[in-house]
Amino acid sequence: MKKILLFTAIAMLAFTSSQAQDFRFGAKAGVNFASLNGDDADDLDGRTSFHIGAVARIQFSELLALQPEIIFSNQGYTVDIGESEDVTGRLGYINLPILVDVTLADGLSLQGGPQVGFNITADQEFDGETEDFPDDTVQTVEFGVGLGAQYILPMNLFFQARYVIGVTDVIEDVNAKNSVISLSVGYFFN
Numbered sequence: 001m002k003k004i005l006l007f008t009a010i011a012m013l014a015f016t017s018s019q020a021q022d023f024r025f026g027a028k029a030g031v032n033f034a035s036l037n038g039d040d041a042d043d044l045d046g047r048t049s050f051h052i053g054a055v056a057r058i059q060f061s062e063l064l065a066l067q068p069e070i071i072f073s074n075q076g077y078t079v080d081i082g083e084s085e086d087v088t089g090r091l092g093y094i095n096l097p098i099l100v101d102v103t104l105a106d107g108l109s110l111q112g113g114p115q116v117g118f119n120i121t122a123d124q125e126f127d128g129e130t131e132d133f134p135d136d137t138v139q140t141v142e143f144g145v146g147l148g149a150q151y152i153l154p155m156n157l158f159f160q161a162r163y164v165i166g167v168t169d170v171i172e173d174v175n176a177k178n179s180v181i182s183l184s185v186g187y188f189f190n
Helices: 002-019
Strands: 022-037 047-059 064-082 085-105 108-126 129-132 141-152 157-166 177-188
Touching: 022 157, 047 085, 047 177, 064 108, 064 177, 085 141, 108 157, 141 177
Parallel strands: 022 064
Antiparallel strands: 022 047, 022 177, 047 064, 064 085, 085 108, 108 129, 108 141, 141 157, 157 177
């Protein structure tokens, strides 16, 4: 399933880039403010972490572009269990957002679109010790929807703010979906 999704994403990127007027690559990194939302996640608090990855920008016109990305995103949650002790759940994903980018003004655009994430790490930390989640507990594939804004300076430096809400549960049989606000800085190389 992962190979089919990855092949489809690459094929779409290759097709759309052949139709594009302008094609640029870049890199980005930033901070995540992540948590889980849902009926079974009421007692969970957020977790601050990071993301890093690569960005492509396929410009079709002055107003419309497609921006696929491949991002390592460190997400998760914390739970306050009293006496100033917390349990921290750490979830690592390779996320593949494919965002439609609509330019509002010179350099400023709104973005939105689907995201598929592949879980690659899942553990909990408590009292200085780390324990992996049991096998097959955390869903391997997660789907979400992202909305955000981007500002590109004339020198190719860019800034992003984005909110991604998961539409699939993170843990099997638990109503809890990823919720991530990310702030990024990046650079387009061409």
